[in-house]
Amino acid sequence: MVGSSKTLEFGPLDANDWLAQGIARFAEKDYAAAIVDLDKSLSLDGKNALALARRAEAHINIAINHNSKALVDADDAVRLAPDCAYSWSVRGKCWLNKGNLERAIADLTKSLHLDPQNVDAWCCKAEALFDQGDYEGALSDLTVALRLKRQLPRTLWLRGQMLYVLKRDYVQAAAECSEAIKLDPTLGEAFIVRGNSLRHLGHHEGAFADYNQAVKLMPANPFAYYSRGLGYHFSASFDLAISDFNHALRLFPHWPKAYLARARAFFYKGELPKAIADYTECIKRDSANVDALDGRAEAYESSGDYPNAAADKERVKDIEKHLRVGCTS
Helix, strand or coil: CHHHHHHHHCCCCCHHHHHHHHHHHHHCCCHHHHHHHHHHHHHHCCCCHHHHHHHHHHHHHHCHHHHHHHHHHHHHHHHHCCCCHHHHHHHHHHHHHHCCHHHHHHHHHHHHHHCCCCHHHHHHHHHHHHHHCCHHHHHHHHHHHHHHCCCCHHHHHHHHHHHHHHHCCHHHHHHHHHHHHHHCCCCHHHHHHHHHHHHHCCCHHHHHHHHHHHHHHCCCCHHHHHHHHHHHHHCCCHHHHHHHHHHHHHHCCCCHHHHHHHHHHHHHHCCHHHHHHHHHHHHHHCCCCHHHHHHHHHHHHHCCCHHHHHHHHHHHHHHHHHHHHHHHC
16 A cells, blocks of 8 residues: 555655545545545645545545535635636536536536546536536537547446437437446446436336446435336336435435425325425425426325315416417517
8 A cells, every 4th residue: 555655664645645545546436535545635735726626526426415525625626726627627517516507517618628628528518518408519518528539438328318318219328328337337327327228118127237236336326216216116116216215315305306206106105195295395496397286286186185286287387388488489
């Protein structure tokens, strides 16, 4: 081990030694150990922008609920080294994880201005544009990333994700993710997309094998549990679905989609008060969610609460009316 060797032969490690060791741990995907080493580096030199940015990215990779710590480090890295493309790229990832797409795109654009060859920044910007609904922009950025490095697992996974969502080409989406997994068997996101694709293709055994592997690889990632929960839901295993949605919500407590999914599972189990409560939690966080309002109306009707059901149906009509007006104005 680097630390013990140098301590015995040359004296205690300095900030750069701990930084190098932290970067090596990061490359091995041992993010917790990387953070320990980077903490030691920063205790000796608190103004090292690379150490701050790398620690921020390690926090991002550990769990979504580490994102606040990551953002503090990334802010400091950008302030200390405003000409470092990597610092901007990491902060862009932080904003992406927090759902602040405009800030994510701004930081990633700045990173790419400083380093147009940064494939990871192109991929992250494609994700942000995709989430923003700018599918052409997302595909354009992804095309640049593919041109720069075709055999990058993350790029292949993202292409699979876009084929899955935009084209509903489940066969090709699964193929892209399989190629990504071959290059990087630890890429949990690729297992999720391939699992979803296999589920749509009716290959349920393969889908659950992929979901289970995603959960194993990313035990702190709510999307892994959410995706497997959907698989259980569509297999009518509602108790197992609810268990996975519970886990997703423990990791990401303000996620409207997870409340919506759990509400539906409760509804199909006949647990109407719990379904109504979860639909309501979804609506609190996404007041224009037509699916949640429709679902709650149905749950109210099933429990004999016709006035509240009618009120939710009226809200749906109002939302759809405003959407039509917006499309024609």
